[in-house]
Amino acid sequence: MRYELYYWPGIQGRGEFVRLALEEADAPYIDVARRKAGMSKMQRLLESKTIAHPPFAPPFLKAGPLLIAQTANILLFLGNRHALAPKTEAGRLWTHQLQLTIADFVTEAHDTHHPIASSLYYEDQKAEARRAAKAFREERLPKFLGYFERVLARARGPYLNGRALSYADLSLFQTVEGLRYAFPRAMARAEKKLPRVIALHDRVRERPRIAAYLASKRRLAFNQAGIYRRYPELDP
Amino acid sequence: MRYELYYWPGIQGRGEFVRLALEEADAPYIDVARRKAGMSKMQRLLESKTIAHPPFAPPFLKAGPLLIAQTANILLFLGNRHALAPKTEAGRLWTHQLQLTIADFVTEAHDTHHPIASSLYYEDQKAEARRAAKAFREERLPKFLGYFERVLARARGPYLNGRALSYADLSLFQTVEGLRYAFPRAMARAEKKLPRVIALHDRVRERPRIAAYLASKRRLAFNQAGIYRRYPELDP
Numbered sequence: 250m251r252y253e254l255y256y257w258p259g260i261q262g263r264g265e266f267v268r269l270a271l272e273e274a275d276a277p278y279i280d281v282a283r284r285k286a287g288m289s290k291m292q293r294l295l296e297s298k299t300i301a302h303p304p305f306a307p308p309f310l311k312a313g314p315l316l317i318a319q320t321a322n323i324l325l326f327l328g329n330r331h332a333l334a335p336k337t338e339a340g341r342l343w344t345h346q347l348q349l350t351i352a353d354f355v356t357e358a359h360d361t362h363h364p365i366a367s368s369l370y371y372e373d374q375k376a377e378a379r380r381a382a383k384a385f386r387e388e389r390l391p392k393f394l395g396y397f398e399r400v401l402a403r404a405r406g407p408y409l410n411g412r413a414l415s416y417a418d419l420s421l422f423q424t425v426e427g428l429r430y431a432f433p434r435a436m437a438r439a440e441k442k443l444p445r446v447i448a449l450h451d452r453v454r455e456r457p458r459i460a461a462y463l464a465s466k467r468r469l470a471f472n473q474a475g476i477y478r479r480y481p482e483l484d485p
Numbered sequence: 486m487r488y489e490l491y492y493w494p495g496i497q498g499r500g501e502f503v504r505l506a507l508e509e510a511d512a513p514y515i516d517v518a519r520r521k522a523g524m525s526k527m528q529r530l531l532e533s534k535t536i537a538h539p540p541f542a543p544p545f546l547k548a549g550p551l552l553i554a555q556t557a558n559i560l561l562f563l564g565n566r567h568a569l570a571p572k573t574e575a576g577r578l579w580t581h582q583l584q585l586t587i588a589d590f591v592t593e594a595h596d597t598h599h600p601i602a603s604s605l606y607y608e609d610q611k612a613e614a615r616r617a618a619k620a621f622r623e624e625r626l627p628k629f630l631g632y633f634e635r636v637l638a639r640a641r642g643p644y645l646n647g648r649a650l651s652y653a654d655l656s657l658f659q660t661v662e663g664l665r666y667a668f669p670r671a672m673a674r675a676e677k678k679l680p681r682v683i684a685l686h687d688r689v690r691e692r693p694r695i696a697a698y699l700a701s702k703r704r705l706a707f708n709q710a711g712i713y714r715r716y717p718e719l720d721p
Contacts, residue, residue: 301639302575302579302582303632303635303636303639304582305586305589305629305632314575315574315575315578317578317582318582318586319581319582319585319586321557321585322578322581322582322585325578325581326574326578339538339550339551342551342553342558342561342562343538345555345558345561346538346540346553346554346555346558349555349557349558350541350554350555353541353592356589356592360596364600364601364613364617365600365613365616365617365620366616366617366620366621366624368620368624369620374616377600377601377613377616380601380602380610380613381600381601381602384601384602384604384605385602388602388604393541396539396541399539400539403537403539
């Protein structure tokens with residue numbers, strides 16, 4: 250069985266958290282909307298009046314008869330299927346808890362450039378974005394990353410769960426990547442206090458399948474349409 | 486075993502989604518931070534340097550040896566334990582997907598009054614809140630609630646999963662409650678197109694344990710410190 254991933258083409262976005270898990274698991278998948286006629290296939294699914302479990306928004310994953318949406322939910326599913334999460338109930342809940350905390354962090358990072366509404370242009374909320382980004386850089390970014398640094402300090406190994414990699418580690422890697430792209434100056438300052446987070450990031454980057462993925466054309470570059478955008482005025 | 490729920494006293498907030506599940510399940514629980522010395526107990530847990538799985542923020546639930554945070558994650562756990570979710574993998578993932586979509590909606594509703602930063606006073610982001618609330622009322626509120634209306638139209642019964650109640654139904658009830666408090670005028674308009682969402686809300690409200698809970702002192706009133714706040718200028 251090949252998975253079918255549905256996500257907006259042209260950006261990493263939330264789809265990237267799913268891609269990283271699929272790549273690390275070496276699971277066969279099609280990135281549907283990046284193929285010919287893929288966007289209209291995705292739109293048809295989003296607008297379908299008959300599917301029983303309609304997604305609210307991309308990303309969603311077709312896994313045989315299942316159609317699963319919400320990034321953290323897709324990872325919950327893939328984590329169990331591909332040993333990207335612990336087997337115990339306590340371990341699975343903890344990994345999911347970390348993922349949901351990363352999801353909150355990602356939303357806040359996105360909202361720095363769209364604090365008023367996602368439907369408005371950045372240019373129409375630039376002054377507000379400047380204020381929102383200041384609070385994010387000074388309060389939220391250190392708070393979230395400091396939290397993961399503390400979690401890693403208590404883990405009995407280099408990963409959030411200790412010795413075994415989980416999808417939450419892949420997501421934390423991606424979060425660091427995105428923050429470095431969007432807030433290079435703020436991150437350069439913050440990273441001095443985050444040795445464990447950065448060590449985890451580097452370790453994930455060097456895993457053979459992740460390294461091969463990052464070097465491939467399947468990995469899109471960050472750009473000004475995604476969650477993480479580089480506006481110098483938001484990172485003075 | 487009695488559960489211990491930890492959440493900010495004085496507001497419904499995200500803790501309320503957990504309370505509704507515990508009440509419907511008739512599960513014994515202590516609302517720790519609302520009891521004497523409970524706030525310092527919660528703070529000690531949040532600041533503990535030794536617990537293996539520290540929460541990032543309330544709510545969190547102590548269930549015997551487990552300490553579980555993130556609202557949707559707590560509900561995932563309670564849903565399995567107390568038959569508040571389907572038994573099949575497909576049903577559990579679908580219920581969780583709906584809950585995560587509600588969580589996104591709740592965050593957007595909150596951010597209408599704090600679009601710049603949660604750490605700033607409302608008074609310091611009032612103009613921005615007015616713009617954010619307009620987009621929320623006109624675009625996001627109808628989009629989210631319209632989605633749940635469509636889901637209910639396809640369900641084979643009055644609940645999101647069909648005939649059996651799940652924690653997602655309790656959360657959708659609470660979302661309608663909160664939106665009616667914060668945006669009474671926008672909701673009065675929107676509800677005309679949402680017969681199934683409102684019927685679900687009413688059905689949940691009349692379930693014996695929920696009705697008893699809502700009439701008890703355990704149910705806090707909405708107020709101006711919670712997620713849903715009534716600022717008339719945000720609902721003109």
